[in-house]
Amino acid sequence: MKKIILKSVILLWAAVAACSCDNLLEEKAYDFVSPEQLGDSESAASQLVTGAYNTIITNFIAPGSYLYLTNMDCDYASGASWAFGNVGAGNPQGFWGIDHMWQGCYTLIHRANLATSKITAMNNLTPESKEDALGQLCFLKAWAYFNLVRNYGPVPIFRKSISEGEDMHQARSSVADVYAHIIELLDQAENMYSKNDAGFIEGHASSGAAKALLAKVYATMASGAMSGVPIVVKGGKPSNPEPQAITHTAQTVAGYESFDSKKYYELARDKAWEVIQEYTLFDKYMDVWSIANRNKGEHIWMAQAKSADADFGNTICQDYVGIFKEDGTMEGNWYGMRDHWYLLFEEKDKRAVDGVIHRYASGGISNGKVIYNYYPRWYADKVANKEVYDSEGNAFDGTEVYQEGEGWTLAKLTKFTFVTDRKQKNSDFHFPLLRLPDIMLIYAEAVNELNGGPDAEAYNQVNRIRTRANATPFSGMNQNEFRSAVLEERARELAYEADRRYDLFRWGIYLGVMNAIDMDEHNVTKRRLERNLLYPLPISEVNANDKIDSNNPGW
Numbered sequence: 001m002k003k004i005i006l007k008s009v010i011l012l013w014a015a016v017a018a019c020s021c022d023n024l025l026e027e028k029a030y031d032f033v034s035p036e037q038l039g040d041s042e043s044a045a046s047q048l049v050t051g052a053y054n055t056i057i058t059n060f061i062a063p064g065s066y067l068y069l070t071n072m073d074c075d076y077a078s079g080a081s082w083a084f085g086n087v088g089a090g091n092p093q094g095f096w097g098i099d100h101m102w103q104g105c106y107t108l109i110h111r112a113n114l115a116t117s118k119i120t121a122m123n124n125l126t127p128e129s130k131e132d133a134l135g136q137l138c139f140l141k142a143w144a145y146f147n148l149v150r151n152y153g154p155v156p157i158f159r160k161s162i163s164e165g166e167d168m169h170q171a172r173s174s175v176a177d178v179y180a181h182i183i184e185l186l187d188q189a190e191n192m193y194s195k196n197d198a199g200f201i202e203g204h205a206s207s208g209a210a211k212a213l214l215a216k217v218y219a220t221m222a223s224g225a226m227s228g229v230p231i232v233v234k235g236g237k238p239s240n241p242e243p244q245a246i247t248h249t250a251q252t253v254a255g256y257e258s259f260d261s262k263k264y265y266e267l268a269r270d271k272a273w274e275v276i277q278e279y280t281l282f283d284k285y286m287d288v289w290s291i292a293n294r295n296k297g298e299h300i301w302m303a304q305a306k307s308a309d310a311d312f313g314n315t316i317c318q319d320y321v322g323i324f325k326e327d328g329t330m331e332g333n334w335y336g337m338r339d340h341w342y343l344l345f346e347e348k349d350k351r352a353v354d355g356v357i358h359r360y361a362s363g364g365i366s367n368g369k370v371i372y373n374y375y376p377r378w379y380a381d382k383v384a385n386k387e388v389y390d391s392e393g394n395a396f397d398g399t400e401v402y403q404e405g406e407g408w409t410l411a412k413l414t415k416f417t418f419v420t421d422r423k424q425k426n427s428d429f430h431f432p433l434l435r436l437p438d439i440m441l442i443y444a445e446a447v448n449e450l451n452g453g454p455d456a457e458a459y460n461q462v463n464r465i466r467t468r469a470n471a472t473p474f475s476g477m478n479q480n481e482f483r484s485a486v487l488e489e490r491a492r493e494l495a496y497e498a499d500r501r502y503d504l505f506r507w508g509i510y511l512g513v514m515n516a517i518d519m520d521e522h523n524v525t526k527r528r529l530e531r532n533l534l535y536p537l538p539i540s541e542v543n544a545n546d547k548i549d550s551n552n553p554g555w
Contacts, residue, residue: 040122045133048115052140053203054312055111059104061303061431062314065097066104069151069535070498075235075513076341076491077500078410081523083334089525090514090532093555099538101151105144106158112137112144113161128193135192139205139213142185143433146217149178150502153255153534153552156545157181171547175255179221186214196278202295203304208278211271212300212434218268219442222449223506224256225264232484233504233513235340238521243340246516251508254533265446272443275300276461279436285350285469288435289418298436305428307419313426320416320496321357324423328370330361331425336410337495338520342376344492350469351492357412359388359396366401374402375411409521413496437465437493445486453479462486465493505533531555 038044060066071077072088079088086094116137119130148155155178156170173181189210196206229250236244282288282297295302306312315332317323322333337356345352358379362371374380380402382388386395419427440461447458454477463473466489474485490503504510510533517526531554542548 038118040124042125042129045119045122045125045129048118049133049136049204052108052111052115052137055104055108056140056303056433057305057312057314059100059107061305061316062312062426063097063100064315064319065095065100066147067316067431067498068095068097069101070501071496072335073532074500074504075233075517075526076338077335077496078338078520078522078524079335084522084524090528092535098535099540101147101535102538102541105148108144109141109158110161112141113158113166114163117161117164131191132193135189135207135210136194136205138185139189139192139210142182142189142210142213142217145178145182145185146213146220149175149182150220150505151535152537154178156548169545169547176258179217179259182217183214186210186217190214196300203302205301208275209301209434211278212275212439215268215272215275215439215442216434218264218271219446220502220506221256221259222261222264222268222446223250224253224508225259225261226250226449227252227508229483230480231487231507231509232480233509233516234344234488235513236516237518238338238340241339243343246513248507248509248512253506253508262450265449268442269446269450272439272446275436275439276443279439281436281440281464281468283468286354286414289415291418291420294430299430299432300434300436300439301432303431303433305430307421307426307428308424309426313424314429314431315425315427316429316431317416317419317422317427318425321412321414322360323425323427324361327365328361329363329365331363333360333363333412335496336412338410338522339376341491341495342411344488346471349471349492351471352411353470355414357414357417359383360412362403364403366403369401371401371403375409377409416496432497435494435497438490438497438499440465441486441490441493445483448479448482448486453477454482458482462489465489469493529554 038047068087069092072084073090073092077088078084086092092098116134119125119133119137122130125133145155145157154172154174157173157178158166158170159181160166162168189205190207192207192210194200194204194206196208200206227250230247231250232245232247234243234245236246279300280297282293287293288298293299304312305314318332320333320335322330325331342352342356356375359372359374362373364371374383379388383396383400383402384398386398388396390396416429419429421427444454444458444461448454459474462485466473474482477485487503487507491500494500501510504513511528511530514526514528519525519527531552534552536555537548537551542551
C-alpha cells in the first residue's frame with residue numbers, strides 16, 4: 001500500500017475559526033497554494049483529494065472533539081467528574097468543542113465540493129483516475145452527512161461548491177432527504193477505481209469502505225424505523241455490583257418513520273456480506289492493534305496520524321491510557337470503561353484479559369516510588385502474591401505503592417497504547433473509522449431481523465469474533481435474545497470506537513438506558529432529557545442563516 005502524505009506542500013485551505021456557514025464556506029488561501037493555482041494534472045487532482053482527507057485528521061481526530069462527542073455520551077464510558085462534567089453528563093453546551101462536529105463536517109463537505117468542481121473540469125486525467133478521485137470525494141461527503149444527520153437530525157445539504165453558485169444559506173433538509181443524498185453519494189463512491197490492494201493509498205477510502213459505510217447507513221435506517229421490539233441492556237444503577245439485565249422497548253427515531261425496515265435490512269445484509277468477502281479478520285485479537293497491521297486485514301478505513309506532529313498527531317494515547325513522563329509517572333489517562341462494561345466479559349475473554357490494562361503508573365510518587373493503580377481491584381492481590389510477571393518473566397515484588405481514587409477504578413483499553421512513542425503528547429494512534437467486526441455484526445443483526453431469528457451464517461459471523469477472543473460461541477437463541485446479544489457484542493468489541501452512542505440512538509433506547517443508570521460510580525450524571533437525543537446547532541449558524549429559524553428542540 002502507498003502511504004498518504006499527511007503534510008503536503010499544500011494544506012490547500014486555511015483553518016476556519018467561525019462556525020456559521022457564512023464564514024465556514026468562504027475559504028481563503030493565505031500562505032499556501034490555493035486550488036486555483038494547482039493546474040490540470042494527475043498530481044493536482046491527487047493533492048485536491050489529499051487536502052480533503054487531511055480534514056479528517058485536523059478537524060475531527062487531532063483536536064479530539066469528534067471523539068469526545070461520540071465516545072463520552074454513552075452508558076459504559078466514564079472518568080473523573082471533572083472530565084465528564086459536560087458532554088458525558090448531558091451538558092454539551094459546556095464543552096469547548098461543541099460546534100466542532102458541525103464545523104468539521106461542513107468544512108469537509110465544502111472542500112470536497114470545491115475539489116469535485118476542479119477535478120471534473122480537468123482534461124489531463126485518465127478516466128480511471130478521475131472516476132477514482134470523484135468517488136473518494138463522494139465518500140468523504142457521505143461520511144460527513146452521516147455524522148451530521150445522526151447528531152443534528154435535519155441539516156442543510158450543499159450539492160455543489162459555493163464557487164459554482166450554491167447559496168450559502170440553505171434550509172435544513174429532512175432526515176429522509178439527507179439519507180437519500182448519503183446513499184446517492186455512496187452509490188457513486190462504491191464504483192470508485194480504488195480497491196483494497198497493493199496500489200491502495202493508506203488513509204484513503206477504497207470501494208470496500210464505501211460498501212461498509214453503506215451497510216452502516218442501511219442498518220441505521222432500518223433499526224431506526226423499528227418499534228415495539230424488546231432489547232435487553234445490562235446496566236442500571238452502579239449500587240448493583242453486577243450490571244442488571246434491563247429490558248427496553250425500541251422506539252422509532254424521529255425522522256425515520258418513512259423508512260421501510262425490511263427493505264433497508266435487506267440492503268444492509270447484502271452490502272455487509274460483500275464487505276465480509278473482501279476483508280480478513282486477524283487471527284488474534286491483539287494483532288488488530290499492532291502498528292505493523294495498520295491499514296491491513298480488518299481495518300477498512302483508519303484515520304492516519306503522525307507522531308510528534310502538532311497538526312497530524314493526536315492526543316488519543318494521552319487521553320485514554322496516558323503518556324509517560326521522565327520520572328516514570330503518567331500524564332493523562334483520564335477516560336475509561338465502567339465496571340458494568342468490564343463485567344460483560346467472560347473470565348478468559350482476550351478483550352478483557354489482554355485488551356484491558358490491569359496495572360499502570362499513576363501521576364504520583366511516594367517515597368521515591370511510582371504509585372500504581374490496578375484494575376480490577378482484585379488485581380492488587382495478584383501483585384501482592386507475586387502472581388504477576390513483567391515482560392522478562394520476573395514477578396513484581398509486591399511492594400509497589402497502590403492507591404485508589406476517583407477515576408482510577410476504570411478499565412483502560414490496551415488498544416490505545418499502540419503508538420511509536422509513548423512519551424509524545426501528539427502521538428500516532430491510527431483511529432479505526434471502519435473495521436470489519438462492525439460490519440460482521442451488522443450482517444448478523446440484519447439476518448436476525450429479516451428471518452425472525454439467527455441462521456447458521458449469522459451465528460458464524462458473531463462467533464468468528466467471539467472465538468478469536470476466546471469467548472464461548474453463541475447458540476440456541478431466539479430472535480429477541482440474539483438482537484440483545486449482538487448489541488452487547490458490539491459494546492464489547494467496539495469499545496471507544498465511536499459507535500456506542502449511535503447504537504443506542506438508532507434503536508430508540510438511548511434515554512431509557514442512560515436514565516436507568518442515573519449517576520455512575522464516578523459521580524458522573526447519566527440522566528438525560530429528550531433534548532439530548534440531538535446536539536444543538538451552533539448559535540452562529542442559527543443567527544446567520546436566515547433559512548434556519550430555530551434550534552433543535554430543548555436547546
